Amino acid sequence: MHRGPAVNPEGPEITDLLIDMDPRSLERRPVQKGAVVAELEAQGMRWGAWVARGLPERGEIDRLFVRVHAEMQRLWEEFLQGERMRALLAPLVKALRASGHGGRVRVVDVGCGLGYLVRWLAARGELGAEVELLGCDYNGALIGAAERYRREEGLRCGFRVANAFTLEEPATVYISTGVLHHFRGPSLAELFRQQRGAQAFVHLDIKPSYLAPLGSLLFHVARMREPISQHDGTLSAVRAHPGERLLEAARGAVPSHEVLLFDGEVGRLPILRTMLGVIGLAPGLRGPFVRELGPLAGRLGATQG
Numbered sequence: 001m002h003r004g005p006a007v008n009p010e011g012p013e014i015t016d017l018l019i020d021m022d023p024r025s026l027e028r029r030p031v032q033k034g035a036v037v038a039e040l041e042a043q044g045m046r047w048g049a050w051v052a053r054g055l056p057e058r059g060e061i062d063r064l065f066v067r068v069h070a071e072m073q074r075l076w077e078e079f080l081q082g083e084r085m086r087a088l089l090a091p092l093v094k095a096l097r098a099s100g101h102g103g104r105v106r107v108v109d110v111g112c113g114l115g116y117l118v119r120w121l122a123a124r125g126e127l128g129a130e131v132e133l134l135g136c137d138y139n140g141a142l143i144g145a146a147e148r149y150r151r152e153e154g155l156r157c158g159f160r161v162a163n164a165f166t167l168e169e170p171a172t173v174y175i176s177t178g179v180l181h182h183f184r185g186p187s188l189a190e191l192f193r194q195q196r197g198a199q200a201f202v203h204l205d206i207k208p209s210y211l212a213p214l215g216s217l218l219f220h221v222a223r224m225r226e227p228i229s230q231h232d233g234t235l236s237a238v239r240a241h242p243g244e245r246l247l248e249a250a251r252g253a254v255p256s257h258e259v260l261l262f263d264g265e266v267g268r269l270p271i272l273r274t275m276l277g278v279i280g281l282a283p284g285l286r287g288p289f290v291r292e293l294g295p296l297a298g299r300l301g302a303t304q305g
């Protein structure tokens with residue numbers, strides 16, 4: 001047994017260490033379990049090293065990833081992630097129309113995992129036939145499962161093993177959930193920089209607060225079965241970027257766009273707000289977007305820079 005949940009806020013999540021993928025060729029390089037354990041130990045992450053020692057052999061890792069993402073899907077169901085994204089995306093699509101964007105709107109989910117968000121939007125988003133929903137992920141096992149669920153559910157959306165930023169037909173709008181905190185330092189700015197060509201982006205991630213790490217630890221230990229989900233889920237809340245950091249990175253990387261936080265005050269009990277959003281809008285979109293958002297626009301208020 002490990003001696004207490006020692007996590008290093010700047011240390012990596014285990015899932016990030018387990019996949020070594022070239023973003024250009026999408027070639028997956030083999031990862032040795034011993035190297036993962038050694039890296040976690042070197043970073044003072046006793047809990048993580050203990051979890052990594054118990055990982056299955058290499059051939060089983062893809063199946064483990066599918067189970068971990070299924071646990072994450074249950075979390076997103078509880079956190080109403082689909083509803084949250086639709087509440088922002090539907091007004092955004094209307095704003096695009098109002099500002100003269102005709103034809104198809106291509107919405108690309110960056111790092112879609114099992115495609116929960118895209119499948120939710122396809123089933124219940126009511127975004128219209130002219131909105132194309134595409135989920136991209138480097139991980140073929142996750143995309144394979146997403147595609148299987150799409151077929152079973154008979155949904156009008158697509159999934160692709162691809163770098164979301166090098167698609168032949170680029171996105172009109174980039175979206176994501178639970179992805180931003182995986183990008184640290186200069187790679188966060190680089191993530192935003194690659195979205196310069198889009199009309200807009202809407203990224204949702206965990207909202208950091210003094211209660212989030214404890215809440216996340218309790219929640220993940222109570223609700224998740226895989227030790228790696230418990231560890232990485234807890235660490236996600238510790239590593240979540242503060243809104244100001246997201247704003248600074250996005251504004252610096254995409255100066256042409258107006259960048260806003262979707263957040264708002266929650267008083268003394270931050271557990272009432274678990275997620276925040278960072279939204280980028282091409283010139284001319286802000287006015288129509290705010291109008292279409294209606295009362296929800298109040299949650300953009302505190303962040304106007």
Ligand SMILES: C[S@@+](CC[C@H](N)C(=O)[O-])C[C@H]1O[C@@H](n2cnc3c(N)ncnc32)[C@H](O)[C@@H]1O
Nearest residue numbers: 072111112113136137138139162163164177178
């Ligand atoms: C923590 S998972 C998030 C899964 C999913 N969004 C969810 O909420 O369940 C992050 C995923 O992002 C993927 N990823 C990161 N950058 C990407 C990119 N540029 N294009 C496609 N996938 C990317 C990784 O392969 C990884 O599976």
